[in-house]
Every structure is written in structure tokens, then in C-alpha cells.
Amino acid sequence: MTIHATPALPDLRGVASWRKSTRSSSGGNGQCIEVACLDATVAIRDSKHCSDAGYPVLAVDTTSWAGFVNELKTTA
Template sequence: MSPDMTPNPKLPSPWRKSTRSTLGNHCLEMRSAASGVEVRDSKDAGGPALRFDATAWAAFIAAAATNRLEAPATWN
């Protein structure tokens, strides 16, 4: 995966965990795939993964980088 987190059109890459991950096991892993980016819960490696196309992933990264993400009201 390139440094700007854009997906690579080749076969899926290995799963990667955030470098900001802690020992609390509240982590996500991601990998690039031909269809975009896949994200999964690190505690459930065999479980489902969410798949985002390149446009959606780029929008998420841009929003996260500029602090434009908000938790739903039900999380408060």
C-alpha cells in the first residue's frame, strides 16, 4: 500500500494493524485489495470484513485527518 493509503490494484495485501494500537485489543486491521480497502476487527480475524471502494476510503481518511468525524449521538 502506498503511504497515502490508496488501494493497490493487485491481490490483497497482508492485514495491517494501526501503529497507534494499544494492548486493550480495541483495534482494527486493514489491507488493500483489488476492489479497494478491507477493514476488520483484530479480535475476530476469521470474521467479516467491511469493504470500501477507493473513493469512500479516501473520503474517510481525509475526514479523519482533518478531525471531521463525529460519533453518533447514541455513543454518548
């Protein structure tokens, strides 16, 4: 799988429409990720740190994201 470079992300708080992964832990222990689709970029963050001022966000292009998801489906 090839990972393509993506531009730096702006501050996404209050802008991005985040959704929690359906595959995240359902035990209520906070082990979750959230994703947001932004044009040609998918942003991923840790839901435990989403309100932090400098929270880390991983961003990948949609082609890389689709490849990642397809790889997960074929190995699951």
C-alpha cells in the first residue's frame, strides 16, 4: 500500500464532522478512534484527546484510506 503525502490540516475543532468507528471498543473504556472526511482527505483522531488544544490528528488521502480499509477487510 502506498501512502501519499497530504497537506497540513487546519484546526478542525468545530469544523469537521467526526464519527466514531463502529469497530472501536464497546466496553466504555475510551479506546476509540474517530474519523472525519474532508474533501480528498480523511482525518483520524483519538477520541480521548479530541478536546485538547493541540490534539494529534493523522491525515491521509482518500485513496490511502480506502486501501487501508480494504486491507483490514481482507485480513479480518
